[in-house]
Amino acid sequence: MKAIIAIVVLAAVGMAALFVMSSNTVLTVNPEVKIVGVTTPVTVKISNAHGVRRTAAYIEQGSVRFPLTELKTPAHRFFWRRHQASQTLTFDAGKNKAPNLKEGDARIVVEADSDDLAGHTDSTSFAVKVILAPPRVAPDDAQHYINQGGMELAVMTPGGSWSEAGVKVGKYTFRSFPLPGRPEQRFAMFAYPWDLAENVTPMVFARNLAGTEATGQFWFKLFPKKFRTRDFPIDDALMSKLVNQIDPGGTLAPGPDMLSRFLKINGEMRRRNNRQLADLRLKTEEKVLWNGPFLHWGKEESLFADVRNYLYKGKQVDQQVHLGFDLSDTANAPVHVANDGRVVWAADLGIYGNCVVVDHGYALQSIYGHMNRIDVKEGELVKKDQSLGVAGATGMAGGVHVHFSMQIDGVQVNPREWWDEHWIHDRIMSKLDPEAAKAKSESKAPTVTSQPRAKARGRRKR
Ligand SMILES: [Zn+2]
Incomplete structure (x- = not known):
C-alpha cells in the first residue's frame, strides 16, 4: 500500500514539475x-x-x-x-x-x-x-522619344484609392510630383537607364496603401545607344598613387597587397559611393530651379557609361562602368556649376574625391567630382556659372579633371540631353509648362527628332 502511495506521489510530483517547467x-x-x-x-x-x-x-x-x-x-x-x-x-x-x-x-x-x-x-x-478600393491610372497621350541612357517626362492621372504614383522602367521606379497648374494630374521625369535591355516598356503606375498596383502604357519610341568599351591600363605606380589618395591609412580598404586594395576601392567603394549619391534624391525641391540649358565646358575625355576594362601586367583585373563625363581642366581652375540649384552635398565622397552635388528641383541633380577645393556649403543656393571651388585630382583620379554627371531620382543619366536647349524645350518644358513653352517657341520652327535606328512600341491611346 505504502509503495503504491509512494508511486502515485512521485508521479504527481513529476507531473507537477513537468507542468511548472512548461x-x-x-x-x-x-x-x-x-x-x-x-x-x-x-x-x-x-x-x-x-x-x-x-x-x-x-x-x-x-x-x-x-x-x-x-x-x-x-x-x-x-x-x-x-x-x-x-x-x-x-x-x-x-x-x-x-x-x-x-x-x-x-x-x-x-x-x-x-x-x-x-x-x-x-x-x-x-x-x-x-483597404480594398483599387487604384487607377491613365497615361498621357503624348509621343515619348527616349534615348537609351537618357531621360523623358510623362504625365499621368491617378484615381481611385492611391497613395503613390510614378513611372516604372524595368526594375527602376521614378517618383511623380503634382503637375503645376493641373491639380488632378502628376508628372514624373524618368530615365531609360543605360543598363536595361532594349525591350523594356516604361509604364505609369499608381499604388494604394495596401500595395495594390494599376499600370498604364503610353506611346514611346526608344533610340538604342551603343556604349563604348575602353582599356584602362594601370601600373604599380598609378595603383599605389590612387589607393593612397583615397585610403592613406589603409582602414577603408585593407588588404594583403595593393591590387586587392585597389579592387576593393574600385568595386565595393564605388558601389557604396554610387548608393550615397542615389540617396541624395530625397533632398530635392518640388519646383524647377534650373534655367535654360546646362553648361558644358572642358574637353570630353570619357563619356557616359563607358565600360572600362582595367589592365594590370597585361591581364584584365576588373571591369566597371563609368557613369559620367570626365571633362579635362587645368589644376586649380574654377569648377562652374552647370545650372541654378541648391547644394545638397559638399564633402569627400570616396572615389569621387572632394565632391559637390547640386539639386535642380524635381529630383534632377548634377555631380562634380575630384575637386581640389570646395568653396560652397550644403544648403547654399547657387547660380549657373558660379564657381563651386577649384578642379583637382582627389579620389580615383590619375590627373586633373572634373567628373561631371547627372541623376534623376537617384539614377545616373547621360547629361548630354541637358546641354541641348531644344531637347529641354521639347521633351521637358513643353509638358511641364505648356503655356510658357508655347510662347517661347512661337518665334522659332519646331524641332523634329528622328533617327534611323528607332524602334516604335506601345500603342497610341484614345
Ligand atoms: Zn570620371
Whole structure:
C-alpha cells in the first residue's frame, strides 16, 4: 500500500514539475503590418524552447472572426524537446483568404500552443486598416522619344484609392510630383537607364496603401545607344598613387597587397559611393530651379557609361562602368556649376574625391567630382556659372579633371540631353509648362527628332 502511495506521489510530483517547467511562446510580427488589402503577407517569428504544436491566425472585424491559417504538429507532452530554434510563420491576411472582409478597421490575432505538458497558448494581436478600393491610372497621350541612357517626362492621372504614383522602367521606379497648374494630374521625369535591355516598356503606375498596383502604357519610341568599351591600363605606380589618395591609412580598404586594395576601392567603394549619391534624391525641391540649358565646358575625355576594362601586367583585373563625363581642366581652375540649384552635398565622397552635388528641383541633380577645393556649403543656393571651388585630382583620379554627371531620382543619366536647349524645350518644358513653352517657341520652327535606328512600341491611346 505504502509503495503504491509512494508511486502515485512521485508521479504527481513529476507531473507537477513537468507542468511548472512548461514554456511560453514569444510571437514577434516583423515587418510591421498596418494595412491589409487583397493579398497582404504577414510574417511572425515564433520562439519557444520546447517548440510549438499549433499555430493559428485570424482577422477580426467587429464580432466576426475569419480564420487565416492553422498549423498542427504531433504533440510531445512528456518527452518534450529542448533548445528548439525559433520558426517563422508567413500567412496571407488579405481578402483572398477572408472574402467577407470589409473596408475599415480590423485586428489580426496570432496564437501558438507550447509543445509541452501545459501547452500554454500565447498570442499577439495588432490593429490593421483594410483597404480594398483599387487604384487607377491613365497615361498621357503624348509621343515619348527616349534615348537609351537618357531621360523623358510623362504625365499621368491617378484615381481611385492611391497613395503613390510614378513611372516604372524595368526594375527602376521614378517618383511623380503634382503637375503645376493641373491639380488632378502628376508628372514624373524618368530615365531609360543605360543598363536595361532594349525591350523594356516604361509604364505609369499608381499604388494604394495596401500595395495594390494599376499600370498604364503610353506611346514611346526608344533610340538604342551603343556604349563604348575602353582599356584602362594601370601600373604599380598609378595603383599605389590612387589607393593612397583615397585610403592613406589603409582602414577603408585593407588588404594583403595593393591590387586587392585597389579592387576593393574600385568595386565595393564605388558601389557604396554610387548608393550615397542615389540617396541624395530625397533632398530635392518640388519646383524647377534650373534655367535654360546646362553648361558644358572642358574637353570630353570619357563619356557616359563607358565600360572600362582595367589592365594590370597585361591581364584584365576588373571591369566597371563609368557613369559620367570626365571633362579635362587645368589644376586649380574654377569648377562652374552647370545650372541654378541648391547644394545638397559638399564633402569627400570616396572615389569621387572632394565632391559637390547640386539639386535642380524635381529630383534632377548634377555631380562634380575630384575637386581640389570646395568653396560652397550644403544648403547654399547657387547660380549657373558660379564657381563651386577649384578642379583637382582627389579620389580615383590619375590627373586633373572634373567628373561631371547627372541623376534623376537617384539614377545616373547621360547629361548630354541637358546641354541641348531644344531637347529641354521639347521633351521637358513643353509638358511641364505648356503655356510658357508655347510662347517661347512661337518665334522659332519646331524641332523634329528622328533617327534611323528607332524602334516604335506601345500603342497610341484614345
Ligand atoms: Zn570620371
